[in-house]
Amino acid sequence: MRAMTYLRPESPAAAVEMVAATAGAQFLGGGTNLVDHLKLGVTSPELLVDISRLPLDTIEQYDGASGRGLRLGANVRNSDLAAHPVVRSRFPVVARALLSGASGQIRNQATTGGNLLQRTRCVYFQDVTTPCNKREPGSGCSALEGYARYNAILGASDACVATHPSDLAVALAALDAVVVVLGPSGERRVPFDELHRLPGDDPSVDTTLGDDELITAVEIPSTAAGERSTYRKVRDRASYAFALVSVAGALDLDGRTVRDVRIAWGGVAHKPWRARRAEAALVGRELTEDAVRAAVDEELTAARTTDETAYKIPMLRGSTALTLLRLAEEIR
């Protein structure tokens, strides 16, 4: 076996200090993704700093200078978060996104922070015998002309066509969540849209966080739309599969007219894709199937597909329309 160091810090600050002090160190949360990578040889850190026992495991409502909402500790397990009564009633999209991911056992183990930082399931990223720019910068992208069914159609580059696998992240993108991050020079707050990045010419970097920055909490602001929100994941099998595409939708209506709408997509990009152009096309309009389909097409003018991924366009049209129309029915 490979020898590596494993440490359990006493506090978040100590954890940050440990990782900052050692090149190639990594935080270990629930381990549902990182431990696979250790076995597959995708990553070989010299030091693992296990933050899973730090007391970052509470869910609390906040009402203060930063507004009203719900603060999720980074170590709250996915299953606990999905079952929380306030999450279920005020942010249903979060509970539904979580429950559409993984399996019961994995959700019991996986953490809120770790869920956001899981890495692509692109088969070439996970197979160390094939080139992959994300795993080995400069080696090439095998997915461009290979197994492409799950490839990105928005914001991809010639260096990488991987998609982000998280369902929770798609829900949080729709709700304008804020990620609270602790680094060597203190705490900072990252708007959710700015957490993950597009691949560009350096797909090895998934997020805007420094290697020594630790997610300690996620804040979800309360909104009227958030209370009428849901998540629809389209996948080959009914359970335990990554999204072909997924839709996080949140809706606030004034009569039949859209007052506020949030649309985020999974399975289409290197990051959860907030469909702001589609949202803008719908605000102030009557919510109809045709209007949603047209708004989706507006967002997708920038999409680039291949024979293998062309299906995602009609799938996004249909699933986004279904998601928003069902929310509208709930409201009426």
Added chain:
Amino acid sequence: MTEQVVSPVRVRSVGRRLDRADGREKVTGAATYAFEHGEADGVVDPLHVWLVQSTVAKGRVARVDSAAALSHPEVEAVIDHTNAPRLEDTDDRELAILQDDAVGFRGQIVALVLAGSAEAAREGAALVDVSYDVEPHEAELREDNATYRPDSVNPDMETDTEDGDVDAALEQAEVVVDQTYRTPYEHNNPLEPHATIAWWDTVDGRSTLSMFDSTQGVHGVVQSVAPMFGLEPDQMRVRAPYVGGGFGSKGEAHAHVVAAALAARTTNGRPVKLAVTRQQMFALTGYRTATISHVRLGARADGTLTAIEHAVKEQSSAIKEYAEQTASPTRMMYAAPNRRTSHRLALLDVAVPSWMRAPGEMPGMFAHEVAMDELAAACGLDPIELRVRNEPDLDPETGKPFNNRRLLECLQRGAERFDWASRPSEARSLQEGDWWVGTGVAAATYPAMKMPGNSARVRSLGEGRYAVAIGSVDIGTGARTVLTQIAADALEVEPDAIDLAIADSRLPSASVAGGSSGTSSWGTAIVAAAQLFRADHGEAPDAGVETTASAADDPAADQYAFHSFGAVFAEARVNRWTGEIRVPRLHGVYSVGRVINPMTARSQFVGGLVMGLSAGLFEESYRDPRFGHVVTQDLATYHVASHADVLDVGAEWLEESDEAFTPMGSRGVGEIGIVGTAAAVANAAYHATGTRVRSLPLTADLFLD
């Protein structure tokens, strides 16, 4: 070996439910699977073996640099083609590993690392640096490269068949279906990955090789591996007390078994343990070839078939030929005077394909039964009525009478269960909420097979108890339970008076748990031994007397064609917004001879239906032709049905007894459940949506407007 003419068994336990003989051990974790054997079984202080696999598809190993691996403190040895023990027989290029520098496929074993722990062996394998002289490879099956005509197809069937004049009949046909159907590469993926423990010893001056192996046939492993090491069969012993499934992938020894034996040859008697990882299974333990079936059906306007043609293109590995008998069911399924089938292979630089549940019937009946659905639609006929009109009087292939062909009764029973009479005849005519709803049907068939080379031993233990022994394996099917029932009835005692021993190559010879032939083959041998035992030793035998026998061939059996039949009904729902397809109802009705144990048989049927559903909707191994290996090589990317996909799945069977085939009246149940199931799902999806999908799996993207 004494041969005994068998007579039908008077059934008492056979036909009734008996709980699994090994159920308690399995659910409490007490059952010991191959990799788990330890000191209690003679596996003391083992070394662990890890496989190093080729990262090129074709070429030669230029150099194996073991220095870094050997400097690992726990690594004991690295074995490659330069220092591996020599094998006496290297004809089988899948099994004869590390004998030369040739690389025939990506994932081939090119070195073995031995270490004190599995973790160290794995790390050692990562440290072995192999360099290659790479040659161009071909790893893609296409219609234009499947040109090789094998001498025969699995197991030993004609490659091509032809009766009448197919081309003339198609020209004159009033209705023609002329389509191409495709099935993907599929991997067996039993729950328990393959594993082998091996150790060498010397007994009475002769070398012996002992193994625990996760296999469908302990005798088969001896027969294939012993000669490679120059051993007589009695110098090798293989045991497999518990096996967590195989689906054909453990039907024959694969390269890892030889790897374990080779590694153990170098350790001065110390045992070695080798576990194949899930990812390695995608290269090393067999799979189902992709198939391209060109089917042409000619018919009169009333649906009567006048011509049937099924031309198959598929692939094998260039290093070892395996020709799937994909068109074989087409030869006997329906009546038509003009018939032609053929098989052509592309021989590729890829992993070696092998048996996967219902090889031949599964992909072949997908093609044929979807084509029949298309013919029914073209003739404006109900698909069941189409099959009624084409029911043959005699086996179209052999001209012999079928012993027991009850396909139409299966179809009729299923039609009642599925309320077929109320089904709209037009496709895309039912919508419920967000879903298009449809139903479909397909026929199933599987040949009844009995293997040669089976014998059993019956020994009196006194006080009315009997030890019954046969070297067969229970891979989770319930064989241990049904063989106990058969032995009990053959000896006319209660099942709890039987001590059954199986799963050891020191026990009388038994054929593989495959081809749905196990119960027929082993059970008939047990009946032979029991009946001869009673003839020789009477009703009150002394303790210790024993009889070993095999069954004499029944010459009368040659006059019949023995096949099982079934009908599969499916309901499919396709989401009109997302294209997602779900199958809320699946029901199979089977004619398989007498069912020996309703509980374990139902498990086989339902398991087969679920596996067919899984093939219909999910399973596909994506081989990247640039690299030559399957890149969907784990259960996150190779999808099998999850619990949420398996909804109302039912199976039933016709009451019958086929005593012309076996003295128990049974014909075998292991494979027929997967046959036709994917076709029924595809036909239901067509009925739901009006979209005809001719390739598997049926995924959401195929149903989007």
